[in-house]
Amino acid sequence: MTAIHHMSATALSEAIASGSISCVETMQAFLTQIEATNPAVNALINLDPPEHCLALAAKADEALRAGQRKGWLHGMPIAIKDLAGAADFQTTFGSRIFESFIATEDDPHVARIRAAGAIIIGKTNVPEWGLGGHTQNSLHGLTRNALDHRLTAGGSSGGAATALASHMLPLADGSDMMGSLRTPAAFQSIVGFRPTPGRVPAPAELDPFELKLVSLGPMARNVADTSALFETMCGSQIDRSSIDTHGIRIGWLGNAEGYWPTTSGLVNHCERALKGLSRAGFTVEHSAPPPLLRDLWQCWITLRQHALSSARPIYDNPEHRQLMGPQWQWELKQGMGLTAWDITGAKSIRHDWIESLQASFTQYDVIAAPSCQVYPFNAENGPPKRIESAAMDTYHRWLEVSLPASLGSLPVINLPLAAPSAGQATGIQFMAPAGKDETLLQFAAAAEPILLGEA
Numbered sequence: 001m002t003a004i005h006h007m008s009a010t011a012l013s014e015a016i017a018s019g020s021i022s023c024v025e026t027m028q029a030f031l032t033q034i035e036a037t038n039p040a041v042n043a044l045i046n047l048d049p050p051e052h053c054l055a056l057a058a059k060a061d062e063a064l065r066a067g068q069r070k071g072w073l074h075g076m077p078i079a080i081k082d083l084a085g086a087a088d089f090q091t092t093f094g095s096r097i098f099e100s101f102i103a104t105e106d107d108p109h110v111a112r113i114r115a116a117g118a119i120i121i122g123k124t125n126v127p128e129w130g131l132g133g134h135t136q137n138s139l140h141g142l143t144r145n146a147l148d149h150r151l152t153a154g155g156s157s158g159g160a161a162t163a164l165a166s167h168m169l170p171l172a173d174g175s176d177m178m179g180s181l182r183t184p185a186a187f188q189s190i191v192g193f194r195p196t197p198g199r200v201p202a203p204a205e206l207d208p209f210e211l212k213l214v215s216l217g218p219m220a221r222n223v224a225d226t227s228a229l230f231e232t233m234c235g236s237q238i239d240r241s242s243i244d245t246h247g248i249r250i251g252w253l254g255n256a257e258g259y260w261p262t263t264s265g266l267v268n269h270c271e272r273a274l275k276g277l278s279r280a281g282f283t284v285e286h287s288a289p290p291p292l293l294r295d296l297w298q299c300w301i302t303l304r305q306h307a308l309s310s311a312r313p314i315y316d317n318p319e320h321r322q323l324m325g326p327q328w329q330w331e332l333k334q335g336m337g338l339t340a341w342d343i344t345g346a347k348s349i350r351h352d353w354i355e356s357l358q359a360s361f362t363q364y365d366v367i368a369a370p371s372c373q374v375y376p377f378n379a380e381n382g383p384p385k386r387i388e389s390a391a392m393d394t395y396h397r398w399l400e401v402s403l404p405a406s407l408g409s410l411p412v413i414n415l416p417l418a419a420p421s422a423g424q425a426t427g428i429q430f431m432a433p434a435g436k437d438e439t440l441l442q443f444a445a446a447a448e449p450i451l452l453g454e455a
Contacts, residue, residue, distance in 0.1 A: 004029035009170040009225040013072045016064070023064070023075030027057035027119065030077045034168045041144045043153070043162035044079055044169075046090040047122035053077065056119045072228065073171075074117030081160055081174050082123040082140075083130050084216075085203070086110050089120065094128040094137035096323045097314065108201040109173060109216050109233045116232045124172060125159030128325045129311070133183045133399050134383050135159055138325060144379050146188055147422035151376040152383075154184030160219050161188045171229050172219045175206075177304070179371070179402030181217050182414040186371035186427035189416040191226045191444070193217045195437050196411045200233045208310045211303055212409055223415075223445045230441070243442045245280055250430075251287030251364035253404075255373075259294060260401050261390035263374045270370050270428050273417045276450045287364065290356040295349050296403045301394075302346035303407075305335035312336070327395050350407050357408045361433045366443060371414045371427040373401050405429065411437040413444050418453040 004012065004026055015021040031050050038044050060075035080086040083093055085103035087110075092098045106114060114120060128137040135143040135158025143158045145151035146165035153162045157174030161184035164172050174181045176194040185192030197212035206214055218229035224240075231238050252274060255262040278284045308331045314320050315332045360367060374384055384398050385391065392398050405412035411434070414427040428451065432440035 005033045005167045005170075007170070008222060009076065009220060010228055012076060012170055013074075016075050017069060019064070023057040023060040024054060026075055027053055027077055030168060030170075033166070037166045037168055040149055041146060041153075041162050041166060042141055043125055043143050043146075043159040043166065045082060045123050045125050045140045045159065046092070048120075053119065053121050060117070060119065069117065071116030071232070073113065073232065076118050076170055077121045078113055078118040078171060078173075079122045079124050079160075079163060079169055080110055080120060081157055081172070082126045083156070083175055084110055084173065086120050086123065089123060091123070092139055093130070094126040094139060096139045097320050099139055107203050112232055112235055113173065123159075124157070124163055126156045127158070129328050130156040130175065130177070130180060131327045131331065132156065132383065132396050133179060135184070136382070142379055145376055145422065147425060148376070150378060151422060152187060152379045154187035154376070156180040157192065157219060158184045161185055161190060161192070164188070164190050164219055164221055171225060173216065173229070173233065174219050175214055175216045176406070177214045178396060178406060179399045181219060182371045182402060182412065182427070182429050183399065185219060185414040186416065187376040187425055189419065189425045189427075190219060190221050191223055191416065191448075192219045192414045193226050193230060193441070194405065194412045195230065195234065196434050197409050199411075199437055200230075201235075205310070207307070209307060211307050213303060213307055213406060223441065223448045226413075227441045227445070230437070238438045238441070240438075240445070241442065243439075243446060245282050245446050248282050248366065248443065249364045250274070250277065250282055250284045251360060251367045252284055253287055253289060253367065253369040255370070256289040256293055259289065260373055261387035262370065263387060266370060266373070266375060266426060269417065269419075269424065269426060273428065273451045274368070276453070277447060280450050282447070285364075287360070287367065290353075290360050292349060292353050292356055293404070296353065296407055297400060299346045299349040299353070300403050300407060301334070302338060302342050303350065305331055306338055306343050306346075308332060309335040309338070330395075353407055354409065357404075357410070358433070365432070366440070367404070367431045368428050369401055369404065371401070371429040373398055375424050375426060376422065401429075405431045409434050411440050413440055415444055415448055415451050417451050
């Protein structure tokens, strides 16, 4: 029999509902795994005491016996990304400034997860303020890769990805501005799904200027579990039926004709996997980069820094500023120099980019690119300063491949690829037109086993 903490979330849900596994047994299995694993990887933070978790699981069992099953997550332990509020838990944003802050209510998607029966047991670690694709901060420290502890977890949903990949959680929530669901998922061979912004409700303070650069979404060890959690987070049923793969057209961007610096061998790794999709009936074609691709970087950093400028009052407090890390301070300093003309110009480029994507989607059903430009790097050394011969001019330039979907407000999913080692874990990000989240998940379910070499 599969160990409880190795079961898929949907299989575990069915076992709890049938009574073949109790909520207490489930909780104990995950707590044992956390005790054995978390000290080495530092993915879970602000954990509820084990005895309280077990007491909540016992109450969940009582509810089941009384015929009061809350939902498909009934009795399952979940930890929430530390950028989201979960009532009565510390919500620190990976910052020493908020070390003592305790949320008084759930963020909307957290409330939905709890209403479906999940037991919130703690938080998952993030970079400070969620900035960058490497999960490390001065408050909680470094999170390591579950597949090889020498490597980065990715970020900003790095704690979530490591907790999933090491089987300390059955599911996790995340958020994605600049690849924060896709990068850690690719680095740890799991699934990360960034929905169309707005499909999962977010608190107003997450997007004060309504730029829709951030999306909340699910992470899981397979597409079926990812789809199930998305259904809960978005609050509506989705169509998870299978689709006919024949005739589906995939436009492969590769490294955008050399524009995105990419670690040697990574693009070939992706293209070998894509050949499997071709053999299975998908149509895969090399796609020329859409117009404006080279304009996206300046557009992005302008809009991103404008979005982050809502934290300016924190920076203006000298006591808080000295607790800020250099990346957060850099973003805010850069944002201070923005003019209304800069912001208007960036919005215009974004508008034109979205229009160019709409033209691309008349030719392709799905657009694909590597999820990452690099393989997982050494965790102690931090993010790459060079990719092959190309110098990275900012701390996050190596995440540039995430921008087409982020600026296009597209749903995008990382699907992991078969890899010979943890050091070569990677994935392909597949993008669909805005609002076509369900269609993308159906595609992903069909493509998943092929990309993993299981079909």
